[in-house]
Amino acid sequence: MAEKSDLKDSPAAMALAYGSIAKSLHGVGERALALDLLDRGIRKFPNVSGIYIAKGEILVSVYNSDGKLDFLKAALFSFEHALKLDPQNYLARLLAGQIYVKAGKTVRAKELIAGILETNPEDQRALSLMNAIKDRELKTPAQAPAPPDAEPKAEAVVEESPAISAKDVGPVPSVDTPIMASGEIKPGGGGEDDEDDEGEIVVAQAGSSAWSLDEKVVIGGHEDTENEIAHEELAAKLTLFSKLDGLMAIFLLDQNGQPIKMINKAKLDVNITPSLIFNLHNASINGIRRTGLGSFQRGVLVTPIGTFIIANAFYATLGVVVENDANMQAVEARIQRYLGDISS
Amino acid sequence: MITLKSVLKSLCGSRGVLGALVITKDGMLIESNLPPPHNAETLAAFMSQIAVTITNSLNMLGVKEFTRYVMQSGQSKVYIVDLGRSALIALADVDADAGEVNVAIFQAANSIKKTGRIDV
Numbered sequence: 001m002a003e004k005s006d007l008k009d010s011p012a013a014m015a016l017a018y019g020s021i022a023k024s025l026h027g028v029g030e031r032a033l034a035l036d037l038l039d040r041g042i043r044k045f046p047n048v049s050g051i052y053i054a055k056g057e058i059l060v061s062v063y064n065s066d067g068k069l070d071f072l073k074a075a076l077f078s079f080e081h082a083l084k085l086d087p088q089n090y091l092a093r094l095l096a097g098q099i100y101v102k103a104g105k106t107v108r109a110k111e112l113i114a115g116i117l118e119t120n121p122e123d124q125r126a127l128s129l130m131n132a133i134k135d136r137e138l139k140t141p142a143q144a145p146a147p148p149d150a151e152p153k154a155e156a157v158v159e160e161s162p163a164i165s166a167k168d169v170g171p172v173p174s175v176d177t178p179i180m181a182s183g184e185i186k187p188g189g190g191g192e193d194d195e196d197d198e199g200e201i202v203v204a205q206a207g208s209s210a211w212s213l214d215e216k217v218v219i220g221g222h223e224d225t226e227n228e229i230a231h232e233e234l235a236a237k238l239t240l241f242s243k244l245d246g247l248m249a250i251f252l253l254d255q256n257g258q259p260i261k262m263i264n265k266a267k268l269d270v271n272i273t274p275s276l277i278f279n280l281h282n283a284s285i286n287g288i289r290r291t292g293l294g295s296f297q298r299g300v301l302v303t304p305i306g307t308f309i310i311a312n313a314f315y316a317t318l319g320v321v322v323e324n325d326a327n328m329q330a331v332e333a334r335i336q337r338y339l340g341d342i343s344s
Numbered sequence: 345m346i347t348l349k350s351v352l353k354s355l356c357g358s359r360g361v362l363g364a365l366v367i368t369k370d371g372m373l374i375e376s377n378l379p380p381p382h383n384a385e386t387l388a389a390f391m392s393q394i395a396v397t398i399t400n401s402l403n404m405l406g407v408k409e410f411t412r413y414v415m416q417s418g419q420s421k422v423y424i425v426d427l428g429r430s431a432l433i434a435l436a437d438v439d440a441d442a443g444e445v446n447v448a449i450f451q452a453a454n455s456i457k458k459t460g461r462i463d464v
Binding site: 087088118119121268269272273275276279280283284286287288290291292293294295296297298299300301302303304305 | 381382383386387390391393394396397398400401402404405407409410411412413414415416417418419420422435
């Protein structure tokens with residue numbers, strides 16, 4: 001019943017459910033249904049970043065299996081939209097960054113990846129992407145300096161992106177089809193395409209040796225079934241926090257910072273708050289380790305809007321937000337019980 | 345006359361407090377009282393990253409400053425107290441009395457604010 005009430009009360013929880021169901025549908029091969037569901041979700045909840053990210057992930061996955069560039073372009077549109085709502089979103093930055101690299105838009109790619117590295121300089125995925133960008137730049141013959149506005153703004157690039165929806169998901173080219181064959185998207189791979197014209201996305205030609213990134217856009221993290229089962233168990237045990245005095249919200253986030261489960265009694269911003277928790281968790285792990293202080297266990301952030309308790313919950317990040325005058329011993333005890341339960 | 349050095353010295357005299365420093369949020373070390381083996385410059389660099397991560401997100405939520413952030417590891421606790429453009433960092437023993445340390449850090453932060461030297 002509690003689950004039903006959450007869904008009824010919170011647009012964010014509803015949007016999360018749309019994303020989760022769509023991914024399940026996509027997982028069993030119903031990609032048209034999945035995209036249709038997400039489009040309906042977006043119409044209902046246009047201000048929740050997670051639903052755009054879910055759509056982007058599915059579109060990337062379709063691109064990875066079919067190689068049709070329109071899907072990649074539509075995915076980029078979804079990620080950019082998510083970033084307008086949640087500029088610090090880790091997954092949107094990482095995936096959009098990968099697509100921009102493929103499109104030869106390294107300036108925007110660097111901007112997005114640098115944002116991740118600012119929070120966590122040791123993020124392996126961001127580091128390897130940044131290295132790939134640098135390698136690519138090194139291999140590029142020296143060009144005359146481009147005027148500052150040579151690379152179209154991200155908005156300009158994605159503005160023209162096709163809104164891929166369920167009806168567009170039909171027969172698609174085989175994996176072997178050269179990706180340059182798709183529509184208005186031009187082949188690239190020469191390495192000097194940052195200054196391409198008219199804001200079209202230029203994607204490196206399949207098999208091009210000009211740069212080292214794999215053809216696929218790697219989503220990573222939460223794609224395997226084992227993790228999904230673990231996430232369900234972690235979410236189910238959040239009932240331990242019921243009737244906790246002063247509880248404002250709970251965010252359970254996956255390895256990419258995307259919400260697995262949200263209980264948002266205080267109606268905190270569902271775009272910014274999860275990213276704050278995830279990015280702070282990562283920055284804390286890195287900061288504590290690099291300063292030789294051992295390994296990070298717990299973070300407590302006191303702010304005018306509430307107290308955030310951040311902890312590692314095995315396959316996930318747990319963020320519990322309570323009122324500043326809540327009994328912290330009771331809160332701590334509840335968190336300890338939760339962490340104890342999920343480890344047993 | 346109250347100086348940053350004297351405030352940090354007094355803070356580090358409190359039970360459970362192992363060391364302290366004041367940094368700008370872009371990672372520049374202003375003053376420190378940190379015994380070896382800790383390195384003040386390294387701590388300043390990484391703690392400023394954390395402070396910036398917090399303030400960036402909070403700004404988007406319409407909040408200008410945070411009160412404090414406490415990180416616990418197996419060995420110690422690290423306190424970051426927002427002082428506006430700068431931050432007070434304190435290291436405490438993991439088993440120290442949290443209330444006692446909180447009071448000492450709160451007093452130190454107030455004294456530092458009063459010195460008026462922190463807006464660099």
